[in-house]
Amino acid sequence: MRRAHRLVHRAVWPFLALAVGLGFALALFFRTLPPA
Amino acid sequence: MSVEYRAVQWNRAKLVYDAVLFAAVALFIGGFTVIAWRLAPPQSLPGALDIWLRAFGVCAFLMLTVVLSIGPLARLNPRFLPLLYNRRHFGVLTFCVAAIHAWFLFDYYWVLNDLPKLAAQFTNWPAYGKFIGFPFKTLGLAALLILFLMASTSHDFWLNFLSPRIWKALHMAVYLAYGLVVIHVALGIMQYEPTPLIPLMLAAGFGTVVVLHLLAGWRERRIDRGAALGGDGWISVGPPGEIPDRGARITAAPGGERIAVFRDGNIIGALTNLCAHQNGPLGEGRVVDGCVTCPWHGFQYRLEDGCAPPPFTEKLVTYRVRVNRGVVEVDPRPLLPGTPAAITCPPGTV
Numbered sequence: 408m409r410r411a412h413r414l415v416h417r418a419v420w421p422f423l424a425l426a427v428g429l430g431f432a433l434a435l436f437f438r439t440l441p442p443a
Numbered sequence: 444m445s446v447e448y449r450a451v452q453w454n455r456a457k458l459v460y461d462a463v464l465f466a467a468v469a470l471f472i473g474g475f476t477v478i479a480w481r482l483a484p485p486q487s488l489p490g491a492l493d494i495w496l497r498a499f500g501v502c503a504f505l506m507l508t509v510v511l512s513i514g515p516l517a518r519l520n521p522r523f524l525p526l527l528y529n530r531r532h533f534g535v536l537t538f539c540v541a542a543i544h545a546w547f548l549f550d551y552y553w554v555l556n557d558l559p560k561l562a563a564q565f566t567n568w569p570a571y572g573k574f575i576g577f578p579f580k581t582l583g584l585a586a587l588l589i590l591f592l593m594a595s596t597s598h599d600f601w602l603n604f605l606s607p608r609i610w611k612a613l614h615m616a617v618y619l620a621y622g623l624v625v626i627h628v629a630l631g632i633m634q635y636e637p638t639p640l641i642p643l644m645l646a647a648g649f650g651t652v653v654v655l656h657l658l659a660g661w662r663e664r665r666i667d668r669g670a671a672l673g674g675d676g677w678i679s680v681g682p683p684g685e686i687p688d689r690g691a692r693i694t695a696a697p698g699g700e701r702i703a704v705f706r707d708g709n710i711i712g713a714l715t716n717l718c719a720h721q722n723g724p725l726g727e728g729r730v731v732d733g734c735v736t737c738p739w740h741g742f743q744y745r746l747e748d749g750c751a752p753p754p755f756t757e758k759l760v761t762y763r764v765r766v767n768r769g770v771v772e773v774d775p776r777p778l779l780p781g782t783p784a785a786i787t788c789p790p791g792t793v
């Protein structure tokens with residue numbers, strides 16, 4: 408991999424982890440399951 | 444490597460890889476269907492379609508998780524390199540499984556004679572302003588379109604046409620697709636099904652991929668910071684004997700690309716660490732019959748001048764090397780691709 412490609416990787420993954428992790432946590436927190 | 448055009452260069456390794464892949468997918472889909480059918484036998488055709496919809500959806504998520512784990516796993520441990528060899532076929536099959544998942548969704552509404560309801564979910568504009576209740580199928584569709592783009596350009600024709608740099612950049616969109624898939628599931632089925640398996644699957648899958656990528660990036664930071672330059676701008680690599688025979692030590696100038704310094708017996712040569720095929724890490728490969736062999740797909744280059752052996756025409760950037768007071772040094776200023784630059788170590792230094 409090129410150096411630039413690795414640098415993008417290093418920048419993308421923390422951002423993706425934060426954004427998607429936050430989205431997932433909120434979706435779990437606000438989950439209102441329909442009655443069985 | 445091949446000098447003639449073939450759609451896919453089949454060999455035994457690829458056939459075995461694909462056979463295992465297809466068998467694993469068939470086993471998973473079959474197992475999921477049988478278990479779900481026995482737990483809650485469907486009472487109608489839409490019920491049966493719903494089981495297949497879920498089976499292919501879960502399979503596509505797990506496949507995407509594995510595909511995205513292969514890269515960092517191979518960077519962390521060379522034992523995983525065989526998984527990387529035919530990753531393209533894995534990616535294309537992942538798109539096919541995801542497309543079948545989408546087809547079953549379409550079929551489900553078709554059988555119910557309710558396609559307008561499906562269309563209305565994509566055009567329910569007020570719902571786009573909500574978090575819970577967001578039209579999650581749109582996220583899935585966006586991810587599917589990205590996967591289609593990846594699958595349709597997963598061929599050396601597109602790699603050569605776009606150049607490895609642009610092709611690699613384009614294929615990084617798969618990370619966005621994975622993020623969209625996670626939120627697609629979290630805002631979709633996770634909101635309707637009480638089972639803890641869905642959040643567990645998402646957390647374990649996404650968590651694994653994130654940790655592997657962060658770990659691989661963190662481990663490689665040291666090399667990318669670059670080695671200190673000597674007074675005349677050369678980099679010290681170490682005594683010749685410390686470079687593994689028929690292997691390499693990887694170094695880099697501050698802010699520069701990596702350089703792979705190889706030793707083949709008493710011959711020392713330095714090439715760029717980037718394979719001309721897909722920018723694979725040449726320095727993690729071996730010297731086979733005098734040729735540096737890329738660990739990703741087996742592309743080969745002569746150590747002395749970075750040229751692929753005839754009839755191939757690829758040429759790599761080379762670097763000047765010298766042995767100074769028993770220590771191998773490399774000049775980080777690149778020479779023109781294909782410039783002979785390897786040296787023979789003085790007697791008694793290896």
